[in-house]
Amino acid sequence: MERPEIDLRSASVARIFDYYLGGAHNFAVDRELADAAAKLMPELPRMMHLHRRFLARAMGHVVEQGVTQFIDLGSGLPTPGGSAEVARRLDPSSRVVHVDIDPAVEAHGKRLLDAADSAVVVGDMCDPDAILDHPETRRLLDFSRPVGLLLVGVLDFVGYDVDLPAIIARYRDRVVPGSHIVLTNFSVDSHDEQYQRTEQLYRDHTIDFHPRSAAEVTDLLAGFELAEPGVVDVSLWRPEAVVEDLDEHPERSAVHVAVGRKP
């Protein structure tokens, strides 16, 4: 039997993200690592903001296409600006299944989320069938209708040894046409010294980080029709005024994003 490790002494990606977003769902160990990383790459907290903002814009687009049920893979803690909140604001009848490998996300989510329109599944996004066939997933979502697959801020933590294109293809094959995918992946120049040190820092805390090129990200989206403007930097995907205000150095955001539709 698989036994997820619960250790208060090690940092968690979900809690670090929360900290970068100004939340207090985190521990000293998370804040220490987050502060150390932010010292090396000062734009990290801002990148988290950008992710959240992109999530909101992308979900807005997807809901406009008539999709109101989502699977948020690697959801993290359902804190402000999270997919559940965004979805509910866009369409009160929306439903969101949160998937995270961190069991604390489930425990936390159960306290915060309304069971009628959301669910939390502990699982590995790399096992599509286990996720899609999970009783909670089946309970909440109607697979005869299109689904929005959210992979925001999660692929960065999926190793190169995993056959990611096959996994995404599996998700794609199991949802009906009209379903959408929303995807982000860091594109940091791996030769950048600051990046290397940050990556090493994460690795020292057993968190591996995997940036991907635009070509690789495009490959992941095989079989999807990309929404305009295709695979672009996060700051360039249908930006809103508020983003422009925040974004003083778009060249340093360095996150590939895209939204695709299964034809």
Place this chain on the structure above:
Amino acid sequence: MTGWTRQDIPRARSAVTEPVAAGMEAFAQSWASAIIGTSYVPMTKAEVVDHLRGLTELLVEALLADTFRTSAAHEVGIRLVEAHFTGTETLDRTVQLMGDELLIELGRDGEPHLRSRIAALQGSLSAGYAQSLRERTLDEQEAIREAVLDARDHAEAALRASEARFRAVFAEAAIGMGISDTDGNILEVNQSLQDMLGYPASELRQRNLRSLMHPADAESVWGFYEQLLHGERDHFRVEKRFNRRDGQAVWTHLTISLVRDDDGQPAYQVAMVEDVTDRHLLQNRLRYQALHDPLTTLPNRALFLERLSKAFDGGSIGPRIGLCYLDLDGFKVINDSLGHDIGDQLLVSVANRLDESVAGDGRLVARMGGDEFVILIEGSTGTQSIVDIADRVLDSLTAPIRIDGHELSVSASIGLVEREVSGTTSADLMRDADITLYWAKADGKSRWALYDPERNAREVARFTLSATMPAALERDEFYVDYQPLVRLEDSKVLGVEALVRWQHPEFGRLAPDRFIELAEETGLIVPLGRWVLRKACQQARRWLEAFGDATPFVSVNLAVRQSRDPALVNDVKSILEEFALPPHLLQLELTESAIMGTADEPLEALRQLSGMGVRIAIDDFGTGYSNLAYLKHLPVHELKIAGSFMEGMRAADGADPVDAKIVSTLVSLAHALGLTVTAEGVETPSQAERLRKIGCDAGQGWLFARPGRPDQIEALF
């Protein structure tokens, strides 16, 4: 849950005049610019401005109220936090902006009592903000801590449940299981294993795996175990016997696996033991049944062949090996006359006697099927040793066997082969024993025969010849030599005897004695004889054309089977016609027995041939039994006196008077019957001279000419 959703903020309309409204709007805009980016709020800038506009109204209302109260500012601080303006710089910039710009924007900059009110509002806002942030932080901390603890409790509960399940599986499994440390000391055993071995757990826990070694264990078992101990092997599976506490044996399938720790170092050994004793016993019984004859309980053919091939695969006891192949004489008669039941009981008795008389190390008595038995002697010491055994076997069968009141005498024939293992094969051994058994039968039964390679070679050659003869006839491997029959008076060649030869591609030139008998056995003599007859007539025709009246007749031997062939007369007639050969130029030679022993039909054939003008001669006259009285009624023209009579007429003086007298009498007899006489086997001039004196008409033999090709013979015409 999330504080940022806009809420309607009650407005005190009385205090809001046109310039005040403009000032509030300007302040809200500045405020938004100042704090956007200090915190993450999931709002667009317009939404932020909207939110702050409401808060500004609250602040301004309190600032301008007749009765000054700071509670609204406290509320604003709370609402900032609720909207997730929780960044460290947010409060700083807000307080600073209130002090620097609010009164200026409202156009009330010069009023000291308002400045002190601002300070009070700043304080109250900060207090509300701090209180709210503290509460929020504590709530979130509490929430995440509880979530993590819940998750951990959940995982631990799952782990405990899982452990309990595994313990139940271990304890209740029908298969025996045990765990030992890396030294093999047994730590835990389940109930099944205790039951299987008959030891309580407390006793097994005192023991080491090695103490369960069984003397019958294959070496590989403990070899594998050593490899496992050294971490060179992760598991192995063997069939192994254990001794129960009560001494009984338990056959098991044993699987031992190595369990490694996180660092890959051996940590435990896990043994799984399946009791297969019943299956093992069944297998043994099935194997016994498969390898033994159910009637006699002797080993059967399969077991015999297994042992035989093992002996040839390096498992032989000694350098030599012997085989007795035994078959009862006349068993079929007993079976047919007394019934199979008696026959079966007889086989059982014979099997017992065989087993008793030859039992011993390295000897296997097996029933091959029917009434055939075989005795395999591994490590035999020579021909005599196996002959002794055969004698003992024949001896053991001499006493009659009593079955159901019948006194049955049985005998057996035995083929014996004894030789070195190297240089032969099991198949050779079997085949030679089988052949030798046949010899023993052919030589008269109730005896043994010893394999004789020369006899075998002869028989093989005979067999080969007889098998290849039909093809040889088609391929023209036969040819005909001729030997003259010479008139003694003037040495004129009267006739020539056609003698068939076989130019065998493998064995070279073969004389008739090598193959005529075989041809008679197989019946090929008829077509072969016809072929010779045709060849001889063809040759006679050539000679007739060359020599005219001087042409001698050709004398062709007729085998017994030919003489009885109904087609004989027609064959001769058509051949003569084919070559337009006058019948008097053909003579057919028959032996005494062929003519004398014949019934009417062949005799009729001879009469017809004779009637056609064909000459008939009796070959080898004097060696068979002739009815001399009958002779005069036969259609015969000539007698050929056997060469054996010439022996006594060899020397000029020392001639055997008896032989000479016989020949003389035969010649007189023949002449009395109006027959001519040819003496065969004439080798010396003195023999020829004596024969001439006796009155013999012609001679044949080396003195005149050896058999030769037609062109060699022609010279004598």
